[in-house]
Amino acid sequence: xxxxxxxxxxxxxxxxxxxxxxxxxxxxxxxxxxxxxxxxxxxxxxxxxxxxx
Numbered sequence: 001x002x003x004x005x006x007x008x009x010x011x012x013x014x015x016x017x018x019x020x021x022x023x024x025x026x027x028x029x030x031x032x033x034x035x036x037x038x039x040x041x042x043x044x045x046x047x048x049x050x051x052x053x
Contacts, residue, residue, distance in 0.1 A: 016042035
C-alpha cells in the first residue's frame with residue numbers, strides 16, 4: 001500500500017523512511033500512470049505499477 005508524504009505529497013512504500021508522518025492511501029492517484037511517475041527510490045525494485053500495487 002502506498003503512503004503519501006505529508007510534506008510534499010510524494011508517494012512512498014510503507015517501509016520507506018522518507019515520508020515522515022505520511023498517510024496510507026488505498027490506491028495510486030490517477031496522475032500516476034507508470035512506475036516512472038514515482039520519484040522515490042523505494043519503488044526501484046518494481047518493474048511496473050501492477051507489480052507494485
